[in-house]
Amino acid sequence: MDYKPELLKENFVCPHCKIGTQHHWRFLASQSIPELEGQSIWYSDHSFLEHFKVSKCLNCSGPVIWFKDKIVFPTVLSEQPDPHSDMPKEISEIYREAASISSL
Ligand SMILES: [Zn+2]
Numbered sequence: 001m002d003y004k005p006e007l008l009k010e011n012f013v014c015p016h017c018k019i020g021t022q023h024h025w026r027f028l029a030s031q032s033i034p035e036l037e038g039q040s041i042w043y044s045d046h047s048f049l050e051h052f053k054v055s056k057c058l059n060c061s062g063p064v065i066w067f068k069d070k071i072v073f074p075t076v077l078s079e080q081p082d083p084h085s086d087m088p089k090e091i092s093e094i095y096r097e098a099a100s101i102s103s104l
Pocket of ligand 1: 014015016017018019057058059060061062
């Protein structure tokens with residue numbers, strides 16, 4: 001299975017826990033929040049907010065914030081290729097962890 005993070009993909013490597021796992025997606029929308037009335041709040045129209053999406057890792061509950069098709073939080077995974085499909089799971093997890101920091 002290809003675990004490269006992609007917009008709206010259900011299973012990918014979490015940039016928090018580095019495990020290939022399932023993510024739930026959430027979408028942002030603008031609305032008035034009565035409790036915050038009178039405070040300095042930046043409202044935007046839906047056309048801008050729709051570019052932001054949040055996925056949540058089911059392994060570590062870490063949130064991933066996307067803008068269009070790119071991860072903006074946490075820092076982006078490296079562009080290293082995925083491990084070979086025949087690689088044992090334990091080794092592929094080590095490979096992914098090493099690949100995630102190789103650009104630092
Ligand atoms: Zn995670």
